[in-house]
Amino acid sequence: MNRYRRSTFALELGMIAVALVIAFPVYVLINLAVRAPSDTSSPLRPTTSPTLSNFTDAWRDGALGGALGNSLLVTTASVLIVLAVSALAAYPLARVKKNWSRGTFALIMLGLILPFQLATLPLYQTMRDLGLLGQAWALILFYSGLQVPFTTFLYVGFIRGLPRDFEDAALIDGCGYWQAFRHVVFPMLRPITVTALVLNAVFVWNDFFTPLLYLSGSGQQTMPVAVAGFVGQYVSEWNLIFAALLISVIPILLVYFALQRSIINGFAGGLKG
């Protein structure tokens, strides 16, 4: 059934053709990003005398270095917080069958359905009153709460499938629940932690709407907001814009190609959860 036949070869050619069509925009992106603005030939034609000056200009004028730092800070802090609080919350929610536990779980799962647009405007007002607008902390707080339902959902499903024997053994040996969680349960959650880490990190890094709202006008922008501001400023200077887009994409793609197995499994992992 899995022999390499002539039809397999045809399929191989077909799939490669599809991949080339999907890769076409990336070719144009790179091709125009290395092209001098004075060169107005077709976007399809390979650039004859490539230049890197678009990248240095975009990096400087778009303040992309600062944005990169902010994105790293916001993503790292939010993901660590949401993983920690969600794993901890999932432990009793998965194990205890009492009403308070079921009720709390149902309440948190409500968050899977509520679109963030509903909470956005009142929360914007609260953040403004607390003086948090324009600060990275507002975003870290936001993502830490926003991603609790999804992350808790993943952890609860996983913990319910784990045998209780190991934690029972730890408890009999005199561990408290905190120690049992830290030293026995949490290490066993590793596969789902990787999934939750990947999905949350990609979501937070790429999110645009909330940072646009909370950080616009301040000096503390994340990468997507900085790129949007850059596009607004250099409306039709596409060579510069494409260089800025490439700069913002390179960190994600480097991480993706380095960790592609974990990342793809992470995205596909919801299936097993």
Place this chain on the structure above:
Amino acid sequence: MTVTSHGRPPARPPAAGATAPPGRRRVRRGHSAPPWWFAAPALLLFAFVVLIPSARGVYYAFTDWDGLSPDFTWVGFGNFADMLDDPDALASIRHTLVIAVAITIIQNGLGLLLALGVNSAIKSRNVLRVLLFAPAVITPIVTAYLWRNLLGPEGAVNALFGALGLESLQKNWLGDPTLALWSVVAVIVWQFAGYSMVIFVAGLQSIPREVQEAAAIDGAGAVRRFWSVTRPLLAPAITINLMLSIIGGIKLFDQVWALTGGGPGHATDTLSTLIYKDAFTLGEFGYSIALAVVLTVIVAVISAGQYAFLSRREADIS
């Protein structure tokens, strides 16, 4: 789980009473459990960021709040009644549903075909899987700005059609009100078809090879094997993919914002872009939140309906 102990003597602690007083294990289980306060930090964050603001949002939807002043008046269902007289609001609801349904059908159809291709015996399958999924991790606003240029009148897409001698296909993809919505759909499908593919591949790989081979030996052709064997066993992957794409499609904001800004005119405004415009350019927070309530109801109804339908179908199969 029970299979693992098969053939081995059951692991029983030889003398539980020798190390612990009898019944201690049961006491542990019966009277104690992980403490409730483990859930407190997550619950507090969730309440502050999602629950309380959402509840306040529902309340504001019945007021004429402008987002700034502390004074506002209760207008009952006034905002919702206004929506029925607001062609932009009705159009945005229609666009939202069209986008969501179109993405769900096209992205999953393409994703499934790619998954079947990548899950075959072809040599490039691993490389292709990584490459085809790559667009899904790129920042959506970045891909949208890229496509805004590609789909422009002088962009690479029209240039490509020109080079292929297909001048009749050269269009103003984002500037023509009848095409713009479908251009948005095409960009989303380009970005996320690989995401659907990856979930379908995981589903395909969980199907035991013996089942397929048995069907082949019984004389089932490739199409018959897919329809009668693969498709039913793929139900969990189908469920997840449909849920992800339809809810993602309904909440869509970033890509529309960067591609068209809801234009030309209001031709591609979705509920999300209209919520943003009404709140931050028109200052109509009450009305804007009422639109968000409509969005919430649509998401809730679709999630509940889809969940009920698909879980019943999965139960029928298993």
